[in-house]
Structure formats: structure tokens, C-alpha cells
Amino acid sequence: xxxxxxxxxxxxxVLKGQSRMDEHxxxxxxxxxxxxxERPDLVLVAGDLFDTAAPTPDATRVVTRALSxxxxxxxxxxxxxxxxxxxxxxxxxxxxAEAAGITLRGSVRDRAADHLISGRTTxxxxxxxxxxxxxxxxxxxxxxxxxxxSAAEATQTYADHVGRLVAALTESFDGNAINLIxxxxxxxGGVLGGxxxxxxxxxxxxxxxxxxxxxxxxxxxxxxxxxxxVLGPCPVHYSGSPLAIDFGEEENTPSVTIVEATATTAAKxxxxxxxxxxxxxxxxxxxxxxxxxxxxxxxxxxxxNEKPRAGLREAVQELLPRALEVRVDPGMLAAQAExxxxxxxxxxxxxxFGDYLDSKGHADPDVVALFDRLYGEVSG
Amino acid sequence: xxxxxxxxxSPVPGPPVGRVLGTADATPLSFWVAVEPGAYLxxxxxxxxRRELPDREPVTISGVVTAVRARHEGALFxxxxxxxxxxxxxxxxxxxxxxxxxxxxPEFYVPPTPxxxxxxxxxxxxxxxxxxxxxxxxxPLGAGRDGAPVYLNFEFxxxxxxxxxxxxxxxxxxxxxxxxxxxxxxxxRSGVLGAEAVNTKALIFNVKGExxxxxxxxxxxxxxSTVDAYAALGLPAAPFPDVAVYAPPRQGDPTxxxxxxxxxxxxxxxxWTLEExxxxxxxxxxxxxxxxxRQQYTxxxxxxxxxxxxxxxxxxxxxxxxxTRLGSxxxxxxxxxxxVNDEESRPYxxxxxxxxxxxxxxxxxxxxxxxxxxxxxxxxxxxxxxxSVNTAESAQMxxxxxxxxxxxxxxxxxxxxxxxxxxxxxxxxxxxxxxxVVLDELNKxxxxxxxxxxxxxxxxxAERGRSLGVVLIGAQQTASEVExxxxxxxxxxxxxxxxxxxxxxxxxxxxxxxQRARAxxxxxxxxFVNQPExxxxxxxxxxxxxxxxxxxxxxxxxxxxxxxLTQSVDAxxxxxxxxxGASLSDDDIPF
Numbered sequence: 001x002x003x004x005x006x007x008x009x010x011x012x013x014v015l016k017g018q019s020r021m022d023e024h025x026x027x028x029x030x031x032x033x034x035x036x037x038e039r040p041d042l043v044l045v046a047g048d049l050f051d052t053a054a055p056t057p058d059a060t061r062v063v064t065r066a067l068s069x070x071x072x073x074x075x076x077x078x079x080x081x082x083x084x085x086x087x088x089x090x091x092x093x094x095x096x097a098e099a100a101g102i103t104l105r106g107s108v109r110d111r112a113a114d115h116l117i118s119g120r121t122t123x124x125x126x127x128x129x130x131x132x133x134x135x136x137x138x139x140x141x142x143x144x145x146x147x148x149x150s151a152a153e154a155t156q157t158y159a160d161h162v163g164r165l166v167a168a169l170t171e172s173f174d175g176n177a178i179n180l181i182x183x184x185x186x187x188x189g190g191v192l193g194g195x196x197x198x199x200x201x202x203x204x205x206x207x208x209x210x211x212x213x214x215x216x217x218x219x220x221x222x223x224x225x226x227x228x229x230v231l232g233p234c235p236v237h238y239s240g241s242p243l244a245i246d247f248g249e250e251e252n253t254p255s256v257t258i259v260e261a262t263a264t265t266a267a268k269x270x271x272x273x274x275x276x277x278x279x280x281x282x283x284x285x286x287x288x289x290x291x292x293x294x295x296x297x298x299x300x301x302x303x304x305n306e307k308p309r310a311g312l313r314e315a316v317q318e319l320l321p322r323a324l325e326v327r328v329d330p331g332m333l334a335a336q337a338e339x340x341x342x343x344x345x346x347x348x349x350x351x352x353f354g355d356y357l358d359s360k361g362h363a364d365p366d367v368v369a370l371f372d373r374l375y376g377e378v379s380g
Numbered sequence: 381x382x383x384x385x386x387x388x389x390s391p392v393p394g395p396p397v398g399r400v401l402g403t404a405d406a407t408p409l410s411f412w413v414a415v416e417p418g419a420y421l422x423x424x425x426x427x428x429x430r431r432e433l434p435d436r437e438p439v440t441i442s443g444v445v446t447a448v449r450a451r452h453e454g455a456l457f458x459x460x461x462x463x464x465x466x467x468x469x470x471x472x473x474x475x476x477x478x479x480x481x482x483x484x485x486p487e488f489y490v491p492p493t494p495x496x497x498x499x500x501x502x503x504x505x506x507x508x509x510x511x512x513x514x515x516x517x518x519x520p521l522g523a524g525r526d527g528a529p530v531y532l533n534f535e536f537x538x539x540x541x542x543x544x545x546x547x548x549x550x551x552x553x554x555x556x557x558x559x560x561x562x563x564x565x566x567x568x569r570s571g572v573l574g575a576e577a578v579n580t581k582a583l584i585f586n587v588k589g590e591x592x593x594x595x596x597x598x599x600x601x602x603x604x605s606t607v608d609a610y611a612a613l614g615l616p617a618a619p620f621p622d623v624a625v626y627a628p629p630r631q632g633d634p635t636x637x638x639x640x641x642x643x644x645x646x647x648x649x650x651x652w653t654l655e656e657x658x659x660x661x662x663x664x665x666x667x668x669x670x671x672x673x674r675q676q677y678t679x680x681x682x683x684x685x686x687x688x689x690x691x692x693x694x695x696x697x698x699x700x701x702x703x704t705r706l707g708s709x710x711x712x713x714x715x716x717x718x719x720v721n722d723e724e725s726r727p728y729x730x731x732x733x734x735x736x737x738x739x740x741x742x743x744x745x746x747x748x749x750x751x752x753x754x755x756x757x758x759x760x761x762x763x764x765x766x767x768s769v770n771t772a773e774s775a776q777m778x779x780x781x782x783x784x785x786x787x788x789x790x791x792x793x794x795x796x797x798x799x800x801x802x803x804x805x806x807x808x809x810x811x812x813x814x815x816x817v818v819l820d821e822l823n824k825x826x827x828x829x830x831x832x833x834x835x836x837x838x839x840x841x842a843e844r845g846r847s848l849g850v851v852l853i854g855a856q857q858t859a860s861e862v863e864x865x866x867x868x869x870x871x872x873x874x875x876x877x878x879x880x881x882x883x884x885x886x887x888x889x890x891x892x893x894x895q896r897a898r899a900x901x902x903x904x905x906x907x908f909v910n911q912p913e914x915x916x917x918x919x920x921x922x923x924x925x926x927x928x929x930x931x932x933x934x935x936x937x938x939x940x941x942x943x944x945l946t947q948s949v950d951a952x953x954x955x956x957x958x959x960x961g962a963s964l965s966d967d968d969i970p971f
Contacts, residue, residue: 111952140944152637156943208641210641
């Protein structure tokens with residue numbers, strides 16, 4: 001059977017005031033095109049479909065039409081809720097979604113059978129899917145115990161809870177059908193950003209990959225936005241998000257994952273890149289260097305190598321209209337940290353204000369002149 | 381017959397099995413027995429015979445079968461066997477067994493008379509033959525070939541007359557670790573320790589896989605026959621009741637979660653805070669490579685260690701040295717390297733007689749240790765939580781998991797842990813209660829060539845541990861590569877399946893040739909145990925462990941190890957706990 005695995009759409013995301021709805025429409029349109037050409041038997045959306053717990057009507061419209069279009073290619077569609085989604089809201093829509101041919105699982109329920117979905121492809125292959133939506137830590141780690149448990153124990157308790165849920169749900173895995181798992185969590189060994197940071201060093205509640213059984217053909221995960229394969233007892237993959245959601249994910253190549261699996265052979269994966277997203281870029285430099293930068297249609301995060309002063313941001317945005325985030329380069333600010341504390345008593349306000357501006361690294365004689373004028377007016 | 385001062389001299393021996401042969405020399409230490417028709421003798425059977433003497437009470441000679449052979453008497457050529465089977469050629473099948481004497485009672489070493497009746501020893505006669513009746517504290521080891529229990533004299537384990545166990549055998553088949561854990565189980569549960577079993581502790585270093593982390597979980601593959609085997613030995617078939625598991629923190633994890641993936645509850649992480657690192661002088665253990673003692677930079681190491689111990693002040697989780705606060709091991713290393721490289725501060729740290737090359741060698745090695753030891757020596761984890769391996773305050777069995785650590789870090793952990801345990805024992809002043817230390821891969825930690833702080837500690841334990849009450853149970857694949865003094869000081873030597881090249885080494889001289897040949901084909905679970913009292917090693921089959929030996933066999937975790945109340949509840953019930961009336965469930969809606 002062929003599976004299309006995608007996750008972390010974050011529809012409705014507003015990046016520094018810039019709505020990305022158009023990009024989402026283009027990207028999801030490309031995903032649907034890929035589904036039309038690849039003709040998968042099953043589409044897995046592993047969480048974080050929406051960016052907020054109360055999505056806008058536009059976001060809802062885009063997501064529902066995308067899911068319906070994916071179902072329209074002839075595939076079974078299963079979507080689980082991530083940590084950004086409102087799981088209970090998705091569960092409330094289950095009846096409608098089932099009627100439309102889309103299987104939704106919004107929250108972990110106490111009925112185990114709810115999370116075991118089975119099906120049959122048109123070619124007659126049986127498949128079994130364990131669908132585990134995002135499980136909040138507050139079930140495994142009770143509020144009353146938060147003070148008694150150390151952080152390490154809390155992480156272990158959460159991992160133990162997830163492990164026992166997965167063990168209970170995968171008991172029926174045997175060699176006769178294709179065994180699949182989809183979940184929304186951080187696995188130890190996953191990486192963040194451009195691949196340089198281990199996820200468990202930043203995010204708490206990481207789960208070791210050994211919670212997944214050795215008999216699973218493919219584990220489709222969501223939550224980390226980078227396409228990656230985590231080493232474990234069975235193939236554990238993050239499909240990554242189909243567009244860069246925020247700055248810091250610029251080095252990820254957005255894609256969806258196509259998986260070919262049969263009951264008796266190992267799963268083989270390949271990536272289909274998504275090209276219709278607007279890329280995100282980070283640029284650095286002084287104002288002169290920035291004037292030579294060509295945005296190339298990307299959204300920019302700009303680190304300016306100048307001392308902070310009034311009007312700096314406007315100058316940068318004039319040069320680079322596609323700059324969404326403008327910051328002073330941290331290297332400039334670090335140099336200011338060593339200023340000694342000066343003596344304050346017995347000095348004129350003008351001197352004190354000048355010292356304050358110096359300590360903040362603000363080099364703007366106009367502000368000092370304005371202060372003098374205002375102080376002169378106020379003190380008569 | 382005058383009554384013997386040793387008590388009843390003639391308990392009833394078992395059924396007769398043959399007579400002492402005269403065609404081969406019968407000596408006091410070994411003789412041959414012709415097996416009578418209708419009877420049989422197998423290897424490791426215990427037999428007893430009696431020699432009458434004119435002016436003294438009879439001498440009872442007991443022994444163990446070490447070789448058995450059968451042949452056709454009257455056949456010359458190999459084709460004769462078909463004729464004999466048809467009945468056309470008369471010939472006799474005769475079995476003969478070689479007996480190695482284990483006990484002569486009273487100790488009058490005369491050979492048995494050819495023609496004397498030989499009986500199979502059973503019951504009390506067997507116990508006498510194998511010295512079990514003289515053992516005041518017998519520890520059951522397993523079943524012998526005949527199914528009856530085989531015991532070990534505890535006096536040769538607890539330091540009274542000997543101590544230390546050395547287990548050899550090839551990896552995987554020789555079941556060295558399983559036997560070591562079974563021996564500990566037997567010692568703790570058979571009652572030989574009496575009341576002090578409460579305070580007797582065991583420390584196990586786990587260097588391969590995660591199989592030793594489940595000692596307190598019941599084994600799901602336990603069968604009725606295994607439970608009966610335990611009952612025959614007088615032991616309950618249950619997992620270890622009190623186990624604490626320690627594992628190193630995950631690399632890079634700021635919360636210090638233990639780095640184990642198969643056991644998710646009841647594992648603590650162990651680490652040393654920077655304050656302990658400085659105050660307890662642990663720096664020499666960072667340099668625990670095999671040839672370190674001969675290098676010149678060891679003087680730099682000791683100088684820096686002493687300076688750290690004097691000047692490091694605890695500061696908010698890390699340490700503060702001369703005003704600089706250091707929050708992690710990497711910071712400490714960078715600070716030390718900067719100090720010893722700086723011309724002005726160097727004399728205060730290492731003295732004036734040290735050359736630049738030596739200081740650079742020290743700095744290089746210290747920087748190389750940053751990556752390996754960064755996760756073990758922390759300035760950011762709480763010091764109040766249990767984080768140090770201290771058997772005095774921990775459970776009865778402490779398992780220290782090392783398999784995920786690089787080599788240098790493993791040597792650091794083993795060195796520091798053993799050193800602190802040994803010091804605690806010295807300060808406690810008495811040998812009892814005992815501390816058992818189980819260490820696998822001894823050929824890596826105490827190799828014959830080279831020296832290191834760990835080897836010194838292990839040698840110290842092997843030579844002085846008896847009087848301090850520290851018993852080393854060491855396992856290795858090749859006893860010929862372990863420091864000779866450690867192997868030589870072991871009173872109990874156990875051998876599982878051996879490699880043929882290894883079997884010929886002199887370290888296995890205690891095995892008679894027949895048993896040495898058998899050790900090459902021993903099956904898992906069969907061990908040859910040599911104790912000082914018996915002249916011949918005994919073949920022991922120990923029962924399948926009642927505790928889990930791998931994650932797949934593990935039953936539910938014991939309640940005491942669960943930290944959170946949610947871990948003891950069914951995973952789905954935890955999620956389903958919704959306050960009444962909070963939200964509608966699908967069942968509440970009738971349409």
C-alpha cells in the first residue's frame with residue numbers, strides 16, 4: 001500500500017503580523033496535487049493542522065477543503081490533533097467528518113478501541129493504524145505531584161504513560177496486516193531547527209523511541225517541523241511541515257513523505273518536495289550591507305549590525321520591504337554588558353541621561369538634544 | 381567395629397552399581413569401577429566404597445565419576461560388532477567408570493580393594509561425599525547431575541576462610557551474569573546470612589545492554605517446573621525484592637533524565653555535582669587510562685586536585701574558585717586550562733618544577749575528557765535529590781548502568797564508586813555486614829598489562845577485601861588476561877562454556893582434563909564450580925532466573941519503584957478521568 005504522510009500545517013499562522021493564508025492555500029494545493037499524482041491508499045496528517053485553538057473561519061475553510069480534496073483522490077484520510085489544535089473541538093466534529101470520509105481523532109479517550117482504526121485498500125491489503133493524538137502532560141503528571149517529582153521523574157512518568165498506552169494499543173499487531181502508528185510527540189533523538197539542536201535538550205517530555213513495537217511497519221509522527229528519521233526499533237519518521245512555519249526552520253526542505261509498505265516487507269520512504277511555499281531567510285549586516293541584499297521573494301528576518309537608535313527599524317524596512325522581523329545583532333549588544341556602574345549623586349540630569357543612553361548602547365545625539373530642550377522647558 | 385568419633389560411620393549407602401576394577405591401578409586418589417549389568421553410571425555421579433583394614437575401623441572412600449567408557453570385550457575388529465549384534469560372535473559389553481576421590485573418611489589414604497562393592501551415594505552418604513555435612517552455612521548453587529542440590533560453603537565466600545568469586549566463560553553462552561545474579565539471590569534468600577541479610581548490600585555494574593535493569597520485575601516465562609526446581613533448593617521463586625537502578629543522565633538533557641530506553645519507571649540518574657568533584661578529589665579518576673601512572677603529568681593532576689580541594693567553594697549548584705563561578709564541567713575544564721597555561725597562576729596550581737610540555741599534556745587530556753564526562757559532572761542539577769551511588773543509603777541491590785557511556789566515563793564511574801564504597805567500609809570498621817560487588821568484563825578494568833587507579837582499587841579489594849567485608853564477584857571472558865593476583869585470590873572459581881584456545885591456559889588448572897574437555901561443550905546454565913574444600917569441581921545446573929533477564933520477559937514493575945500515582949493505574953483510566961458534568965460524551969447524546 002502507499003501512504004502519504006504529512007503534518008504540522010499550522011493553518012492560520014500569522015508570522016510577525018503577516019498572514020500566511022495565501023501560502024497555505026498554495027502549499028496545500030500542491031499537497032493535493034501530489035496526492036492526485038501519487039494516488040496513495042491512506043493519507044496521514046499527524047497533528048497541528050491549525051495554528052491556534054480557535055481557528056479563523058478562513059483557516060477552517062482551508063483545512064476542511066484540503067482534507068476533503070485529499071479524500072477525493074480516493075485515499076482514506078486520518079488526521080489527529082496536535083498540541084496547537086483544539087482536540088475536543090475536532091472530536092465534536094467526528095460524526096460529520098466520518099460522513100465525509102475523513103477520520104478524526106482529537107483527544108486520547110479511555111476507550112482503547114477508539115484509537116485502533118483498521119481498513120482495507122482497494123487492492124485488498126489489510127492495514128491497522130494506532131492513532132494517538134497529542135497527549136497532554138497533565139494526565140500523566142498530576143498537579144499535586146508537580147512539586148514532589150523532579151523534572152527527570154516527570155519526564156519519565158510521561159514517557160512511561162505513553163509507553164503503556166502504545167503497548168496496550170499495539171497488542172494486536174501481528175504479521176498479517178500492515179501495522180501503522182501515528183502520534184504527535186517529541187522522540188529522543190529528534191532534532192530541531194536546522195538539525196543542530198537535539199529536541200530533548202530544548203523540549204521537555206521527550207519519549208524514547210523504544211516505546212514503539214518492533215513489529216510496526218511505519219510510525220508517522222508530527223510535532224517536529226524538520227523532516228527526519230529517528231533511529232528506533234521500527235521506522236520512525238517525522239514528515240516535517242510542508243512550509244517553514246517560523247524563522248529558525250529555514251534550512252528545512254519542506255516535503256511530504258510517500259511510504260510504500262506491504263505486510264511482509266519493510267517500508268520504503270521517499271520525499272516529494274513542496275516548492276510553492278515562500279521561503280524564510282535570515283540576513284545580517286550593517287545598513288550598507290543590507291542595501292545590497294536581494295530578498296528574492298522570501299520573508300526576511302534581519303539582524304542589523306548597528307547600535308540601536310530611533311528610526312533604525314524604519315530605515316531597514318525602507319531598504320527591505322519584505323523584512324518581517326528586525327532586530328539588533330546580539331553581537332552588538334553583548335559588547336555593552338561590561339559598563340561599570342557610575343556614581344549617580346551630585347551629577348546633572350543631562351549627564352545621567354547621557355550615561356544611561358551610553359549604557360544601553362543607544363548612540364543618538366538627537367535624543368540627547370531633545371532631552372535638554374524638554375528638561376529646560378519643564379524646569380523653567 | 382568400634383564407634384567412630386565422627387558419628388554414625390555407616391549410614392545406608394545407595395544401591396550397588398559395580399565393583400572396583402583390578403585391571404587398572406586403583407590409587408587412593410582415583411580408581412576404576414566396572415559397572416555391573418543392569419546398573420549404570422553417568423558423569424558426575426557420586427559413588428562410595430569401603431575398604432576394610434585389619435587393625436582400624438573401615439575407611440570409606442567417596443568419589444565422583446569423571447570418565448565412563450563402554451566396550452566390547454572379545455572383539456578385535458570393527459566389523460565384529462555386527463556379528464556380535466547378530467549373536468554369531470560371543471562378546472561381552474562392559475562399562476567402566478573412572479572415579480576421582482573426593483573424600484576419604486577417616487583420612488587414611490589407602491587404595492580401595494579391587495573387587496570391593498561400589499554403591500551409588502544418595503542422601504546423607506552423598507552429602508558426606510561432597511563435604512556438604514561439614515558446611516555450617518551451605519548456599520544452594522543449583523542441581524547436580526543427579527538432580528539433588530549442590531551447595532557452596534559460605535565460609536569461602538564471606539571472608540571467614542576465603543572470599544571472591546571469579547567466573548569465566550565465553551560471551552553469550554556461558555551465562556556468567558545470570559549465574560552471578562543467581563548466586564546473589566541464593567545468598568540473600570537462603571538464610572545463610574541470618575539477621576544481617578537486612579544490611580548486606582550488593583552493587584552490580586551493568587556494562588552490556590539493558591538486561592540487568594529488570595531484576596525486580598517477575599519473569600513472565602517462569603514455568604511450574606522451574607518453581608519446583610527453586611523449591612528443591614529451598615529458595616522462593618520470586619524477583620529480587622529491593623533493587624535501586626541508577627543510570628547516567630542523557631547527553632545534553634538539562635533535566636537530567638536517565639539515559640535508559642527500556643525501563644521507564646524507577647530509574648534514578650546518578651551524577652556528581654561540581655562541589656563533590658572538587659571536595660572529594662575525583663580529578664585523578666578522569667585520567668584512568670591504562671598507562672597513566674607512568675606519565676609525568678600525574679604530578680600536575682595531583683597538584684591541581686589538591687588546589688581544587690582547598691579553594692573550591694560551593695556556589696548555587698556549581699563551584700566558585702577565587703571569585704569565578706563555574707556552572708558546568710566544561711566551564712571548569714576551560715578555567716583549569718586557562719589557569720595552568722597562565723604564567724602567573726601556574727606555580728600556585730602545580731608548583732614550580734613542572735615543564736610546559738607536561739602542562740600541555742595535562743591540558744590536552746583534560747580537554748579531551750570534556751565531552752565524555754560533561755553529562756556526569758554537573759553544576760545545574762539539584763544536589764538534594766538522590767544522585768550518588770551510595771549502597772549504605774540505597775536498596776539491597778544497586779544496579780549502576782554504564783552501557784551507554786563511553787569508555788573513559790565508564791572507568792571514571794567504576795573507579796569513583798568503588799573507591800567511595802571501599803572508604804566507607806574502612807570507616808565502618810567491621811567486616812560485617814558484607815558488600816558484594818559484581819563487575820563484568822574484568823579483563824578491561826584490571827588487565828594484566830598496564831596499571832590504572834581502577835586496577836589498584838580492584839587489587840586492593842582482592843587482597844584486602846576479605847578482612848573489610850567486600851566480596852568481589854568478577855566475570856571475564858578470558859581469565860588469562862585479568863591481573864593474576866585478582867584471579868589467584870578468588871576462593872571460588874566458576875567456569876562456563878570456554879573457548880578452546882583459552883581452555884588450555886594454566887589459569888584453568890583446577891579443572892581435571894575430562895572436565896576441561898566438557899567445558900568446551902557446556903550448555904548455557906551449566907557451570908563448573910571449584911571450591912577449596914572439594915578436590916574436584918562440581919557440575920552445577922542452576923535454574924532459570926525467576927526475575928526478568930530482558931525487557932521482553934519483564935512482568936509488571938513492583939509498586940515501590942513507581943514514583944507517580946498515575947504509573948500504577950491503567951493508562952487509559954488515567955486519561956478518562958473527567959469530572960462529572962464537565963463535558964458531554966458521545967454516549968450522553970441519544971441522537
